[in-house]
Amino acid sequence: MTTPAATRDPGSAWARYRDNKDLQRLGICLIVGGVVALMTGKSGTVTAPTSGITGTFKSSAAYVWIGIFVALWLVLTIRDRYLQSVQSATRVLATNRDRVLAVTPVKWAIYAAGLAIAIALPHLVNNFWQEVLVGQIAPYVLLAVGLNVVVGFAGLLDLGYIAFYAVGAYSAAYWTGSLPAHPPFTVNPFWAFPLAIATAMLAGVILGAPTLRLRGDYLAIVTLGFGEIIQIVANNLTSVTGGAQGITKAVPSFSVHVGGLHYAWPLELLPGNHFRWYYLILGLIVIVLVAFHLLENSRVGRAWMAIREDEVAAEAVGINPLKYKVLAFAIGASTSGVAGVFFASKNGTFTPPDFAFQASILILVLVIFGGMGSLPGAVIGAAVLQWLPQALRSHIEQQDLYIYYGALLIVMMIFRPQGLIPSRRRAREIRMAEHGVGSADAMAAPGAAP
């Protein structure tokens, strides 16, 4: 960049660079662009190890990448300038505005448009993308929305969230008679929903009640352990779960026969059948979103916020932190259980590795990427991150896929730690933490009692 001598001169290019946030950002963008170009470019060989680097920058692809990141810088900078001008004009207005979380007409319009797009989407894409929607995106949106309650609302770091998904899936398998262990009566998986919700919720309470007294990192380790236990039990308790081979016979697909109403979700994933599955899970997501939105702006949601901000103060105003943490766990777990039933019934079969630790981390990443504590964030974050690998699949080599994924996450956390669509409150917490007031860390332990 510059010579060491120049760094001592206050008027030097280096000093000017250090004082200019935009230039700094440009520097980071150039570096990231270069790294991405290197990662995707030619590989070196044993005889010429540096040929990877020289080869990369000889090809035009490298400059396309750098160009993309410079464009990103331009967009970010222009956006910042715009926001600054808007902010100074509306600051007075903003401080006087009523409710922070009030849903304005504009917001309703955006939500309605979002729902309309979600309804129309499967009709606009081909069979492959329909399958991605039903198999990869929608269930993870549901999982992210559920984990958002635990991580975003209550501020508890759960690294074993997938365990409740497993509990939901195995409950569905149990109640449909697909496990070696037989239930007293069998039901259609559709009616396994309430049973699985109850079981997952119970699992959440059983895990939560003794462990939620722990704070921050300790809780994270315990939940991690719980996730592993569930997977290992599923793997080894062959007489009950079917072990590593997976369940003994396929979980039947959903069907509803109530009175004159007959409706079935066929297992064969023929083109037309995706729609039924898609609209089922879309309905579940919408119900959960509405319920959680109301929950967030209620007494319960405010109690969670209080605990997240300052547990000692929350106790002093009469909130029982343990009760509300267990509640968050139970609600998160039951959402995960719903997704598990859907997964079991749609796929028909599954094995313990479907519930590996990586999946828990993935869901956590979806929530953080989207914006902790923000319901639209969880939806969009999950949709974008689950869509991305599929979209990249045809353009880049399979083994490079997660390099891009990782790079995206790193860039995101540098430039936008509050997530894609942050909750206003969460963004404020992060801003305040930067100014030394409180802590925005989901797992920060509030200071000891005075």
Added chain:
Amino acid sequence: MTIEERAVEVEDPILVVDNVTLRFGGVTSLADVSLRQGRGEILAVIGPNGAGKTSLFNSISGVYRPQEGAITFNDPDGRATTVIGRSPNRVTRLGVARTFQNIRLFNALTAVENVKIGVESRQRTGPVGAMLRLPYARREDRESDDRAFELLSFVGLQARANALAASLAYGEQRRLEIARALATKPQLLLLDEPAAGTNPVEKRDLEALIRRINTEMNVSVLLIEHDMRLVMSIASRVVVLNFGRVIAAGTPAEVQRTPAVVEAYLGTAAAEEDGDAASG
């Protein structure tokens, strides 16, 4: 000289602290502390730094668990409840609210939200009621809004209702914390150095506010305070702690004359001088 004045008997006590001893390892933070607070009384606890005032507060509010002694809270209808062993949130719901020496507000929430959280500790809306937005949940939410605004006006913060707690001035934050504590419908309010860091004008307002809390809301106030002028003007009785022991108790005028108190605050020489002056 009888330095250790035993707890004075008061009629209809709201709070009874009996021979409380609190230790942390080898350090004794409170030694055999007793005090009685009458219903409707403003009682002040004073003492030099490290005398155990905040430890006493934390014991009463359930944060610490003293090894010996008893702390009893009496309902207006005569029901006595032991405080020791109750978690802080259960003590609060019993009717004992507190503020903190180093203000602890929910900084990323607005002033009115801070108070609402306090109001809601007495409500019953659960997750199901909230998710389905049942009629009682809606009614309770409206009630908590109304009550929160009422309390904000009571402490003079109605104009700042929608400002973030962190953006308030220091004195405003103190008052907001008091409003939040009042929102939990306490019968006894513990104020931990409410005047710390406030200017003379704010101090006068605070004095009036504490009086109004006491008379208009019928809340007994237990006050830790360093500002002697404030203590002497609003407290009906004063308890003096030093090294974790009660060294004097009585009316402000009585306490001021006790040599042990002068000694604790100003040192031995001053006490002797003062004693000479008193006898001479």
